[in-house]
Amino acid sequence: MRRRWRAWDVAVLVLLAAxxxxxxxxxxxSFTPDRExxxxxxxxxxxxxxxxxxxxxxxxVMPRALGNSFGVATLTTLLALVLGLPAAYAVAxxxxxxxxVVLLVVVASTAFPQISTVSPLxxxxxxxxxxxxxxxxxxxxxxxxxxxxxxxxxxxxxxIPIALEEAAFLDGAGRATVLRLVILPxxxxxxxxxxxLTFLAAWNEFLFAYTFTASEAxxxxxxxxxxxxxxFEIPWGDIAAASILASLPPVIIVxxxxxxxxxxxxxxxxKD
Amino acid sequence: MRSxxxxxAALVVLGGCAERPRTAEPATLVFKHAKxxxxxxxxxxxxxxxxxxxxxxxxxxxxxxxxxxxQHQFYVINLDGATPAFDVLLLDLIWVPxxxxxxxxxxxxxxxxxxxxxPHFPAAAAASVWNGRVWGLPWNMNVGVLYYRADLLAKYxxxxxxxxxxxxxxxxxxxxGERDPRLEGVLxxxxxxxxxxxxxxxxxxxxxxxxxxxxxxxxxxPARAAAALRFMRTLIDSGASPSWxxxxxEELTRRPFGDGRAVFLRSWPYAMDLFEAPDxxxxxxxxxxxxxxxxxxxxxxxxxxGFHLAVNRRTRHAEAAVELVRFLAGPEGQRAITxxxxxxxxxxxxxxxxxxxxxxxxxxxRFHDLALRARPRPITPYYLMLSTTVQPEFxxxxxxxxxPEQAIDYARRRLDYMLSGIR
Amino acid sequence: MTARQRADRLSGLAFVSxxxxxxxxxxxxxxxxxxxxxxxxxxxxxxxxxxVGLEHYAFLAGDARFWNAVRVTLTFTVVSVALELALGxxxxxxxxxxxxxxxxxxxxxxxxxxxxxxxxxxxxEWLYHPxxxxxxxxLGGRELNWLGDPRLALPALIAADVWRTMPxxxxxxxARLLTIPGDVYExxxxxxxxxxxxxxxxxxxxxxxxxxxxxxxxxLDALRAFDLMFVLTGCEHAGTTETLTVYAYRSLFQTLQxxxxxxxxxxxxxxxMAVAWAYLRAIQPEGAAA
Numbered sequence: 001m002r003r004r005w006r007a008w009d010v011a012v013l014v015l016l017a018a019x020x021x022x023x024x025x026x027x028x029x030s031f032t033p034d035r036e037x038x039x040x041x042x043x044x045x046x047x048x049x050x051x052x053x054x055x056x057x058x059x060x061v062m063p064r065a066l067g068n069s070f071g072v073a074t075l076t077t078l079l080a081l082v083l084g085l086p087a088a089y090a091v092a093x094x095x096x097x098x099x100x101v102v103l104l105v106v107v108a109s110t111a112f113p114q115i116s117t118v119s120p121l122x123x124x125x126x127x128x129x130x131x132x133x134x135x136x137x138x139x140x141x142x143x144x145x146x147x148x149x150x151x152x153x154x155x156x157x158x159x160i161p162i163a164l165e166e167a168a169f170l171d172g173a174g175r176a177t178v179l180r181l182v183i184l185p186x187x188x189x190x191x192x193x194x195x196x197l198t199f200l201a202a203w204n205e206f207l208f209a210y211t212f213t214a215s216e217a218x219x220x221x222x223x224x225x226x227x228x229x230x231x232f233e234i235p236w237g238d239i240a241a242a243s244i245l246a247s248l249p250p251v252i253i254v255x256x257x258x259x260x261x262x263x264x265x266x267x268x269x270x271k272d
Numbered sequence: 273m274r275s276x277x278x279x280x281a282a283l284v285v286l287g288g289c290a291e292r293p294r295t296a297e298p299a300t301l302v303f304k305h306a307k308x309x310x311x312x313x314x315x316x317x318x319x320x321x322x323x324x325x326x327x328x329x330x331x332x333x334x335x336x337x338x339x340x341x342x343q344h345q346f347y348v349i350n351l352d353g354a355t356p357a358f359d360v361l362l363l364d365l366i367w368v369p370x371x372x373x374x375x376x377x378x379x380x381x382x383x384x385x386x387x388x389x390x391p392h393f394p395a396a397a398a399a400s401v402w403n404g405r406v407w408g409l410p411w412n413m414n415v416g417v418l419y420y421r422a423d424l425l426a427k428y429x430x431x432x433x434x435x436x437x438x439x440x441x442x443x444x445x446x447x448x449g450e451r452d453p454r455l456e457g458v459l460x461x462x463x464x465x466x467x468x469x470x471x472x473x474x475x476x477x478x479x480x481x482x483x484x485x486x487x488x489x490x491x492x493x494p495a496r497a498a499a500a501l502r503f504m505r506t507l508i509d510s511g512a513s514p515s516w517x518x519x520x521x522e523e524l525t526r527r528p529f530g531d532g533r534a535v536f537l538r539s540w541p542y543a544m545d546l547f548e549a550p551d552x553x554x555x556x557x558x559x560x561x562x563x564x565x566x567x568x569x570x571x572x573x574x575x576x577x578g579f580h581l582a583v584n585r586r587t588r589h590a591e592a593a594v595e596l597v598r599f600l601a602g603p604e605g606q607r608a609i610t611x612x613x614x615x616x617x618x619x620x621x622x623x624x625x626x627x628x629x630x631x632x633x634x635x636x637x638r639f640h641d642l643a644l645r646a647r648p649r650p651i652t653p654y655y656l657m658l659s660t661t662v663q664p665e666f667x668x669x670x671x672x673x674x675x676p677e678q679a680i681d682y683a684r685r686r687l688d689y690m691l692s693g694i695r
Numbered sequence: 696m697t698a699r700q701r702a703d704r705l706s707g708l709a710f711v712s713x714x715x716x717x718x719x720x721x722x723x724x725x726x727x728x729x730x731x732x733x734x735x736x737x738x739x740x741x742x743x744x745x746x747v748g749l750e751h752y753a754f755l756a757g758d759a760r761f762w763n764a765v766r767v768t769l770t771f772t773v774v775s776v777a778l779e780l781a782l783g784x785x786x787x788x789x790x791x792x793x794x795x796x797x798x799x800x801x802x803x804x805x806x807x808x809x810x811x812x813x814x815x816x817x818x819x820e821w822l823y824h825p826x827x828x829x830x831x832x833x834l835g836g837r838e839l840n841w842l843g844d845p846r847l848a849l850p851a852l853i854a855a856d857v858w859r860t861m862p863x864x865x866x867x868x869x870a871r872l873l874t875i876p877g878d879v880y881e882x883x884x885x886x887x888x889x890x891x892x893x894x895x896x897x898x899x900x901x902x903x904x905x906x907x908x909x910x911x912x913x914x915l916d917a918l919r920a921f922d923l924m925f926v927l928t929g930c931e932h933a934g935t936t937e938t939l940t941v942y943a944y945r946s947l948f949q950t951l952q953x954x955x956x957x958x959x960x961x962x963x964x965x966x967x968m969a970v971a972w973a974y975l976r977a978i979q980p981e982g983a984a985a
Binding site for chain 1: 700702703704706707708709710711713714715717718720721722723724725726728729732739786789790792793794795796798799800801802803804805806807809810811812813814815816817818819821822824826827829832858861863866867870915918919921922925926940943944947948953956957960961963964967968971
Binding site for chain 3: 345348352370373374375516518519653656657660661664668671672673682686689690693694
């Protein structure tokens with residue numbers, strides 16, 4: 001629906017753009033040649049260059065880190081979905097013995113500080129010989145991704161009218177079938193939202209990745225950025241380029257998949 | 273005549289033995305090392321030469337990240353109960369006791385006698401040994417030195433200062449005389465990292481105290497240690513050093529001095545190569561001196577630094593790996609470091625009198641004298657623990673967040689607690 | 696119990712067990728293990744594992760660095776959350792009156808929230824650069840050392856955190872505000888209510904549950920915050936921005952003292968759980984939130 005633009009609308013947009021300026025400044029920095037970086041800054045660089053992106057693509061570990069991040073985030077999301085969807089359905093609909101305890105565990109684990117569980121996890125992964133692997137990160141990420149997903153999906157599932165399931169039971173369907181054929185299609189948008197939030201959380205995760213990885217074999221994007229090599233001086237331009245690359249998936253999600261993202265965020269908070 | 277012929281024959285045979293390539297079983301060694309800075313990297317050439325002498329053995333070189341902390345984290349994660357992804361490693365000498373204690377290094381004592389360590393600087397050799405066993409061989413040498421603007425000191429007819437108090441006076445005089453507002457007095461590394469500990473330790477030693485004394489006591493003379501810290505703080509307060517030294521590391525402090533904007537600089541030997549570069553503004557005007565002592569304290573001594581070569585205990589090719597280590601630390605391996613363009617200094621003492629080496633690095637004799645008097649940082653498996661604990665305390669005292677007494681007191685209590693029960 | 700109920704119970708167990716197992720292994724078990732670790736002096740690389748009871752906690756009680764970290768953490772949390780809530784509320788109300796360009800507005804808003812914290816840290820590190828940073832340039836070229844000056848470091852950190860978390864609060868409030876039908880405001884205007892009255896008697900009361908939830912989430916997150924202060928402390932001095940989490944991490948992995956670091960971690964754990972419990976008790980009399 002086309003709406004007429006009023007002064008208020010423009011003003012709000014200008015203010016919000018101002019709020020996002022730090023990000024735009026970094027974009028600008030990523031295209032600014034080195035010699036202009038430490039001089040008096042202008043809004044747009046006099047001689048924009050792709051040199052920083054080139055340096056990042058060719059000489060840094062960012063490309064490999066991007067691959068690692070994708071892999072780890074995707075696997076985390078998939079694992080959380082596979083484990084979490086049935087669990088969410090059970091929490092929403094089924095009489096589990098000790099359900100209150102289950103709920104307490106799920107909710108409490110979202111509040112566990114990562115810094116507290118990182119040392120036992122470190123010992124555990126060390127014993128299993130899993131350091132510097134994707135598996136380590138996926139397992140560690142599950143500790144916060146799974147409860148988040150269960151909570152979100154349970155909320156979405158509760159929104160579906162019970163009558164639909166009742167109808168399926170009358171037709172002789174079992175719970176598993178109901179989950180697969182009735183619930184899943186209806187909760188698909190909710191699943192998409194929850195999956196997006198989980199992917200985003202796993203992509204941005206830093207503490208576990210920093211502790212459990214040691215080489216490009218499993219280093220994810222946040223860690224690669226934090227450890228960006230500056231031999232003598234800090235390469236602000238290269239870091240800016242690496243930052244922009246590191247933030248591409250989140251930015252794409254925010255712009256292109258906004259609807260689902262917002263739905264997930266709002267649902268998580270308002271449906272306590 | 274017969275004995276001469278015998279001798280000659282023996283030499284030929286022995287010479288042939290030394291040169292004859294050993295037929296080892298095919299093996300690939302992985303050599304993990306930090307990236308070598310500077311225009312020339314001697315490692316590839318050395319590795320090829322080693323391969324030539326040991327047919328069947330290939331050496332693959334894998335560089336580490338640049339910062340010391342990352343290298344340490346990499347080693348800790350990968351050596352702790354993991355598979356041998358690399359055979360030979362280059363490590364900071366402060367880690368040798370730690371890695372040895374953790375059981376990650378191959379005990380080289382069956383191959384390397386203490387006599388083989390004799391050609392190296394005493395401080396470097398001491399850092400290779402832990403609990404009476406040899407764990408690594410020294411590869412390159414670093415020693416803390418005082419750089420000064422020889423032209424400025426000569427202009428005011430000053431000899432290089434013997435104490436820090438003298439240094440401050442000289443810097444004041446020169447700055448007053450030059451009337452250049454951009455000329456700083458003395459630059460040093462005060463950022464919160466390992467380099468800060470090195471600087472503070474040098475002041476401790478100049479005051480006659482130490483972080484860890486011979487009886488393994490921590491900060492046994494807190495008053496002297498606090499006084500040394502206070503002195504460093506007054507360097508900033510009095511303006512002898514700019515306030516930004518508390519964020520300064522090696523490069524951040526080398527550049528202003530190299531641009532002619534400071535009278536004194538505390539740094540490492542590598543900087544000299546850069547000061548003598550053809551386009552350097554201070555070319556030919558920089559002098560090297562021993563670090564000053566403190567009035568009423570002891571003579572100054574620079575801290576040692578450098579890398580050592582070691583073998584992963586879990587290597588599958590122990591013989592070949594040890595050979596590589598001995599080759600790189602041996603006369604030829606270290607000679608390669610002395611080539612022009614390499615910003616590293618060897619640990620073998622005789623190379624410091626070698627004419628070719630001196631031609632490439634004219635200041636080697638000077639560094640030799642200073643390296644002989646250098647002191648190592650505490651040689652203990654817990655050095656990293658010590659260092660990371662005192663870093664914030666020293667930094668707090670320098671920035672003024674704590675008094676030196678508070679900083680030393682807290683450092684001592686905390687270190688005593690952390691070391692309790694494990695010493 | 697009917698056969699159907701029995702079947703449901705079994706299904707329920709079957710559906711929930713894999714997830715519970717995973718959670719038990721990755722969250723619950725470590726959560727308990729860290730308590731046990733905190734009672735030991737544990738240095739894995741040297742094989743040291745010695746039971747020391749409550750010694751670590753006794754040391755922490757008298758540890759100046761620990762209490763400094765507590766002070767930094769509480770200051771950071773209180774100031775940061777207060778600013779986020781205030782700003783988030785304002786932005787949400789501004790958005791409520793937005794008609795065109797909503798999607799663009801939300802994109803701009805959520806950008807700050809979605810970025811990885813490390814990206815945000817690097818962003819602000821560059822902004823705070825003493826000579827070339829945008830902040831100092833906009834302040835007229837004064838070379839303030841934002842991250843190095845002990846008095847400026849914590850405010851600088853808080854500013855960075857508020858930048859990236861305000862959008863979340865704004866979004867929550869905005870979503871709630873959208874559910875308020877326009878008729879309510881119409882009726883109030885007809886009754887002669889002014890802007891302030893509408894704000895005080897309609898908007899804020901309806902927003903209250905959401906604000907309380909945002910308060911809870913944000914407080915817990917701020918207490919546990921790690922990434923931003925850890926990455927930004929490249930230039931840090933002497934604990935001016937060392938929160939409890941950073942103190943724990945440094946104890947754990949810089950000094951490799953897993954036992955001592957676990958003790959700090961347990962303190963954080965207890966603090967977070969206590970705050971959550973206290974909060975939930977406080978809002979209990981009003982019934983379930985939202």
